[in-house]
Amino acid sequence: MIERVFLLFWTLTCPILAQVLFEKPLSPRIANYDLKAVLLPDAKAIDGSWTLRWQNRSETPVTELQFHLYLNAFKNEKSTFLTESGGRHRAGTYEKGEINWGYVDIRRINIVGGEDLTDKIEYIHPDDDNADDQTVIRIPLSKPVEPGAEIELSCEFYSKLPRAYARTGFGDDDFYFIGQWFPKIGVWQNNNWNCHQFHSNSEFFADFGVYTMELTVPKRFVVGANAVLQNKTSTDSTDTYFYRQEDVIDAVWTAYPDYTEIKQEVNIRGTNHKIEVTYLLAPDREALKERYFLAVDSMFNYYQEWFGSYPYSNLTIVDPPVGSEMTVGGMEYPTLITTGGFFSSKMATELLGLNWLEVVTFHEFAHNYFQSLVATNEFEEPWLDEGFTSYAEHRALERFCGETTGYGNVLGMPFSSLDYHRMSYIPNPRGGTMPTKAWEIPTNFYQTAAYSKPVLVLTTLERLLGTTMMNQVMRTYFENWHFGHPRTEDFIAVVNQVAGRDLSWFFNQYVYGDQTIDLHAGSIINTNFIPDEGWFGDGSEMQFSGGNKEEGSDSTIYRAKVRVYNDGTGTFPTDIVIHFANGDSTVKQWDGSSGLIVYEFHNTPKVTSVAIDPLRKNLLDLNFSNNTRNVEAQSAGISRYTLRFLFWLEYVLQFVMSLF
Amino acid sequence: MNIILKSFKQAFSFYKLYFLVWFLSLLAAWPLFSAIQNALAGNLGMTNVPGEWLQNFNLGYLFEIAVNQPSLAWMTTQGVRATAIVFVLVAVLTSAGTFGIFRELSKGPVDGRFLANFLRLSGTFFGRFFRIGLWVVTCVLLALLPLMAGSIGAIIAVPLVSFILINADVTRIRVVENGEKGMTRHFFTTMPFVLRNLGVFIGYYLVSVVTIALGLGLYRLLDNFITPASVSLIFLMVMIQQSLILFRSTMRIQIISMATMLYDKRKPLPVPEEPVIQLPTNDSTLPNPA
Known part of the structure; x- marks a missing residue:
């Protein structure tokens, strides 16, 4: 009898007695969720609930809580997201129609074993005056959460998923990608809630915690999540998956009947760390398997070498089906990324010569370092995640695909990632500054401010400091700030500390400022230098000095003037190499501060050429061709x-x- | 097979014609090439950029030039537009002249100067060929619509485009042969004839297309093999490139030649006019039958 009772107890509790992943917490674990979700395919919705344990790690009591209701961005045309984006995001356009709108409805929220807070919910709009936006709520508390104390809340909610056009929702053929799907608490920071509305050009910000997920879906679905699968139970019609992930900032999952699931084990070289990579590939993408394997193995090792250890034991890579590749493809979550296999097809690779699979995979996985582990505020300083990620992607592409062909060999022409980012930066270098709130960056400058200019700034910094020191900077930054929330000034402090010098002049101009630089070689004027002829000096020191009689020959002595201009407003210490007819050269250094510098040479061979920054250290120079x-x-x-x-x-x- | 061999032989024997087509191609493309060459030399000739281009070239250069040399970018855009118009005019002129003179040459030696005859025939058929060209472009664009459904659409698009191009050539042959007007009617009335003989036409055209593809493939091989990093190698590449254009011109003439022979062989025989039987009228001069 006792055995039967024990067996019954074990059967019932096994799914929820989740296995601990890390012996010691890696992060502060401030916001910890136990999530339950039932997928309702007919309604394109989730019937969900959570229990949240939130800790007040500050020195002040917290008298209200604030939550993101991200899905309400897709509730109607009046949300800030829809207003700002005009219904367009990436390559997707919002499709109207009753089934296509999405929202999250809190049906009940209460303190566990205590007060029902449902009626206290109040929509707020901290970023704009859009009273119709319902993506942030506040809930006043009768009793504050004291410093060091924890509050445990319970919530039941219904998430109607939108047709996916911006990262989350449903697609054709029963495809679901479910992100930003539950009411999510903001970040209590500097005695205030940092809980921004969902904007067209912003992503997310959250505290670390432990997430468990109990996901129930009809049997036909293949399921994946950004967590470790602990158990699976089944009924006649449904499967329930039990997932757990620790020390992450988000929970996301996907369900689709036609996924092909493939596993890869990656060994980080020089360590005992093994990572299980799960690929969920849309139909026809299996052909990309070997390419994925090679790229993923390489990127784990590159980022380990340059930044530090990826602490988790799992990564899920989702390659969405046609129709959803642009709307949910190319997105990052902790331990789960979505890629863009469709654009990595044979046609894109062989006809256009694009390395799109590698570009997207390297980029999205780098987000696991910059934003998922070094959890910067994507609302307020998007360059700290997209920019650092693009820099990591650029370095990985350079090593993996070649220095000049990172993005590919497009129609036979090498196309590097630096070319790509300069294409974005050069036409519009003064559209704004980098550390700006995402929704305040002009739309036509967002790509430049968040992605491209940061790559150029960080690569220029790397060339200024040297790769070894830059690696030291990145490793120190990662080491100091993983599982934290650094800001721009924290990164700069690390740079100054590692470099052992104050580089504020650089960051003030090109990160906080919008200075530009365009050094260009002006004229080279060589004139014959004919010294005065005759006897010079007195007495025994008297000497005859003759003029140069062989004009135009290589041995002719010249006076030469070389003009170098800076057509920009900023400065940068730059090497200027001047070559002479006899093969000699001299190196000068100029920072461009006076707008013009003239180098004069007397009694020298003819100056044949001048080259500014021949090693291309300064990638912010607006025009290399001059x-x-x-x-x-x-x-x-x-x-x-x-x-x-x-x-x-x-x-x-x-x-x-032939036509005419 | 006999027609294919004959057409190749005929095409290669009309050397004046294919040299003229090649020369007109060069002439039409030259102004844009020359303008870009001069503008680039003016802007970049004194820099290291040309030297770097001898070693490598990437998309970044193109883009930086477009951004930093806005006048060059503007000039190129306008030049491309103007060249597109010139191309259409030259294409019609060349096509009209080629079909016209080909027809005359195939009948025997042409009196007078070759170029004068070519230009005379170009002028004669210019308007009609232009109208056929408009129909061809419209029909080809419509035929390409299935491609919007993905690569599977090629199953419909490729045969349709082939049919339209063959039909256009046969229409041109008919127009030149008969000196007819009313292009729209001819374009469509030719279709039943081409459809009846579609298999034969496609088979013959395929031989030419494969020959052209082989020529292009050979060029690509050489292009991959030779890196023109010096003046002599650049000169060699130009020779190879222009040879390919000359070859392509010859092949166009061979296709016209083949289509004409095939048309002559398969064209419907003229319906003999029925003899008019004049019945005797009530002529009083005729003797009354007894």
């Missing part, structure tokens, strides 16, 4: 490509002749 100047023209390189252009023009004409 960085050099020669006294003699050369055009063979131009003809090489213009003649090729002529050929293709003629070929096109031949085709037109």
Whole structure:
């Protein structure tokens, strides 16, 4: 009898007696959720509930709580998200129709074993005056949460999923990607709630915690989540998955009947750390398996070398099906990323020559470092996550795909990640500054401010400090701030500390400021230097000095003037190399501060050329093509490509002749 | 097979014609090439950029030039637009002249100067060929619509486009042969004939298309093999490129030649006019039958 009772007890409790993943907490574990969700495919909705244990780690009592209701961004056309985005996000456009809108409805929220707080819910809009936005709520507490104390809340909610067009929702053929799906507490910081509305150009910010998920779905679905699967139970019609993840900032999951599940074990070289990678691939993506394996194995090792250890034992990679690849593909969550396999197809790779699979995979996984572990505030300083991630992606692409072909070999032309980011930065370098709140950055500057300019700034910093020191900077920053919430000034402090010098001049101009720099080589003027002729000096020291009689020969002595301009407003210490006819060269350094500098040489051979920043250290220079100047023209390189252009023009004409 | 061999032989024997088509291609493309060459040389000739381009070239250069040399970018855009118009005009002119003179040459030696005849025939058929061209472009664009459904759409699009191009060539042959007007009617009335002989036409055209593809493939091989990092290698590449254009011109003439032979062989025989039997009228001069 006792055995039977024990067996019954074990059967009932086994699913919820989750296995602890880390012996010691890695993070502060401030917000801890036990989530339950039942997927309702017909209604495109989730019937959900959670228990939240939240700790007040501050020195002041907390008298109210604030929560994000992210899904309400898709509730109607009046939300801040829809208003700002105009219904467009990435390549997706919001489709209207009753089934396509999404929202989260809190049906009950109460203190466990205590007060019902449901009637106290009040919508607030801390960022704008949009009274119709319902993405943030406040709940006043009758009794404050004292410093060091914990509050345990229980909540029942109904999440109607939107048709996916911005990271979360449902797609065709029973595809679900379920992110930002539950009421999520804000971050109590500096005696205030940091809980912003959901904006078109912003992502997320949250505290670390332990998440358990109990996900019930109809039997036909294959399920994945950003957590470790602990158990699975079944009824005749449903499967229930029990997941647990520790020391993360979010919980996300996906369900789709047609996923192909593939596993890969990655060993981090030089350590005993093994990571189980689970791929959930949409139909037809299995062909990309080997490419994924190689890229993923490499990226784990690169980031370990450059930044530090990935502490988790799992990673899930979701490659969404056609139709959802742009709306939910290319997104990051702790220990789960979505990629863009469709654009990594044979056509994109072989015809266009794009390394899209590697670009997206390296980028999204780098987010596990910058934002998931170093949990910066994506609302307020998007450059700290997107920018650092893009920098990591750039370095990984350079190593994996080659220095000049990181993005690919497009139509036979090398296309590096730096080319890509300079394309974004150069046309619009003064659209704003980098550490700006996401929704305050002009839309046409967001890509530049959050992604491209940061890559150029960080790569320029790397070339200024040297790669070894930059690695030390990044490792120290990661070491100091993983499981924390650093801001821009914290990163700068790390740079100054590791570099052992104050680099504020650099950050003030190019991070906090919008200074530009464009050094260009102006004129080179060589004039014959003919010394005065005759006897000079007195007595025994009297000497004859003769003029230069062989004008135009290589041995002719010249006076040379070289002009270098800075057409921008900023400064940067730059090497300027001046070459002479006899093969000698001299290196000068100028920071561009006076707008113009003239180098004069007397009694020297002819100056033949000048090259500014020949090693391309300063990637913020707006125009590389004017960085050099020669006294003699050369055009063979131009003809090489213009003649090729002529050929293709003629070929096109031949085709037109077939039509006419 | 006999027609294919004959058409190749005929195309290669009309050397003046294919040199003229090649020269017109070069002439039409030259202004844009020349403008870009001069502008780039003016802006970048004194820098190290041309030297760097001898070693490598990437998309970054193109983009930086577009952003930092707005006048060059503007000039290129306008130049491309103007060239597109020139291309259409030259294509019609060349096509009209080629079909016209081909027809005359295939009948025997042409009196007078070759170029004068070419231009005369171009002028004669210009308007009609232009209208056929408009129909072809419209129909080809419509035929490409299935591609919007993905690569599976190619199953419909490719045969449709092939049919339209063959039909257009046969229409041109008919127009030149008969000196007819009313292009729209001819474009559509040619279709039944082409449809009846579609298998034969496609088979013959395929031979030409494969030959062109082989030529292009050979060029691609050479292009991958030769890195023109010096003036002599650049010159070699230009020779190879222009040879391919010349070859492509020859192949176009071969296709016209083949289509004409095939048309002549398969065209419907003219319906013999029925003899008019004049019945005797009530002529009083005729003797009354006894």
